[in-house]
Amino acid sequence: MGHVTNAGAIAAALGALLLSSCDKPAAPAAQAGKSIVVALMADIFTFDPFNTQDDRSMYTQLTVFERLVKLSADGKSVEPELATEWSIADDGLSAEFKLRPGVKFWNGNPLAAKDVVFSLTRAIDQKGSWGFLFSPVKAIEAVDEHTVRIVMSQPFAPLLPALSTFAASIYEEANFVAQGAAAGEHPMGTGAFMLKSWERGQAVTLVRNPNYWQPGKPTVDSVVFRVVGDENARALQLASGAIQVSTDVPANQVDQITGAGGKIVTVPGSSVGFVTINQKVKPFEQAAVRCALAWSLDRDAIAKSVYFGRAHAAKSILPAATFFYDANTSPIGFDLQKARELLASSSVPKGFAFTATVPSGDNIKLAMAQVWAASLAQIGVTMNIEQVEATTAQEMYNTERFTMRISAWTNDTPDADQLFGVALDYRPQNALHSGYRNDKALEMVLAGRSERDPAKRQEIYTELQKTVNRDCPFIYTIEEDRIFAISPKVLNFTPNSQGKYSFENVTLAH
């Protein structure tokens, strides 16, 4: 009977293990009510904008917190959110915002000027990761209980777009102070959904905010962000009904998902493929060499074959949804003859060899690099492709030990100043670690930042986009859509170019 006893013992052990997981919270999908489960590739890091680095945390903060202003539905302008109106002083050195009356935090406490002062004072802190977005802002002051003044050292045109970013999220001062070091895990916002629980590495559960100021919203009871690391698993879970929204959908999965009854939602114009060239490496100090490479990139072919048509050739280093984007600045296209001529005018007329870095596991960037390498071979340039693990690739970039880095740029603010402020101003990050120094461009960047006339700003940014097309400090590749897959039951899901999901507008069909 020995083996029977053993089997019994194993079964008992298994039973005990299964029971021991009883005390875990119920799976979100099993909850009653109208719930949306969103699958994320990885967990978020924090609810504190001050030291946020990853996109997923930013998008989640855009959901739980609100800001003085928000991006309009068409993404072309900025409109009121927690502030109902504002005025900017004639000298451009200060701005006053009137707070929306009747707004309450999740705990029922009213939103007051001191909360805005507290949140924004942390936002403009230059020691924080995002202080650079607000560099001309000197101080935030409470004028009265419902009015806030922002004081600047110089006129600051991108103020409103900067205030619409996750970094300018408004949270309750009292809660933040009381939570101390744990404030990043226990937010207190005014958003339509409030944090109920966060199981690190597994799920963030948000529930409907009963105190929400927009009447009739939200109609969904809960939103759960669940970590599903594997992209195939996300597609399967959407088809099975276990999740309602899938994020980070690879372009080659679109047909599979629609075939299985899923819907695709794309956000165009938020991200642009971006190649950084280290000008310390010869012969890349020459614009002719960089531009020869830029003209050798067949963007249309890449959009079609690598991105399955879910991308198109970029026409600027600015993503198309950026304010002051201009597609008519004689953008760089695919012209090998022109590339040969440019190369002929350089110190390496017959070509040369170099190494491009691609994060390992990113098959799309790898495929793009391979297509590019094939056309570069036709002008005598040999591009060796080196795949480096993502964290290492980042380290090589930060320490400028790279030759060419193939990556992408995503806007945080909708204003052109953000990208130009780091890409063409060499002071903060050595022009995004490219080593590009152009004092004329720097002057224009600074002028654009303080110019308050939109028409004049457009002139400046058009000229800067032309400069990039002439000098090629960076090479833009394709504009990639951000792709979501949703269940057909999810209605009015309209994520914006900043990554805000806007679940307060979503309804669920029966």
Add this chain to the structure above:
Amino acid sequence: MIRYTASRLLQAVPVLFGISIVVFFLVRLIPGDPAIAVLGSRATPQLIARVRDQLGLDLPLWQQYFNFLANAFRGDFGVSFFYQQDVWPVTVERLPVTLGLMAYSIILAVVIAVPCAFLSAARNGQATDHALRVLFTIGLGMPVFWSGIILAYVFGVKFQLLPITGQGSGGLDTLKHLTLPALTLAISISPILVRTLRSSIIGVLASDYVTTGRAMGLKPATLATSYILRNSLRPVVTVVTINLGYLIGGTVIVERIYSLAGVGSLLIGSITTRDYAVIQLATLMFALLVVVTNLAGDLLYRLLDPRMALHK
């Protein structure tokens, strides 16, 4: 028996010690600075230096190791910088899912393998035997990441029979949630079991005591369970315990496909974020699991074969 167990447990100490050295230094051989993994692309050099200091990354490697060892002896395995808390609860909390999944898949594998092996052995050389062998050879060739997705598609999406995400809310619900993941693993290990068991049964069938039993008129069922199965199972115990490492490798992948919050998926996530403390503890736990299971296998072997107890 007690002395044997105690001495085997003592032997496990240097093994774990060795593993701790390998794990500690291997993790640090992966290129990529954890400070950058934590801080991301916008980190300033000053901030990176501060985090490196906080994480103790500036100390010489040997000193970091001795700190780790000294703390580990006090039960302190460090703080995960991703989870912002002690790694012990983070990891232990996920252990039941992984252990449950492994136990479930071994049971399923045995349930699949034993009858098939019997059938195969009884029909040795016949069409049924050949068909089963081909089938299990195919099973052996199917990678876990592939069979996992196929099973999820067929049973989770196409026929909507079983859940394909998460570990459920305990009890029967958890059993349901773990069925497909466990089946995926069972498919990957049962071919090895079938092969071993089949040849072992063939050997036992040909032995004198089975012939004697038959001649004495023992009921076929008694003969099969008390004599043939028991005696054929011994090599299976060895095979299962030896293949545990393989099973752990599969668990890591399966947990990711089915979004299970086990130690395997924790390990994968932590490697991406360079969460040293979690990687170390999770790997040590898996190592301990292998050591303990091997010991349990040996003890079980002695129970199944009392002759073993006579040998030193």
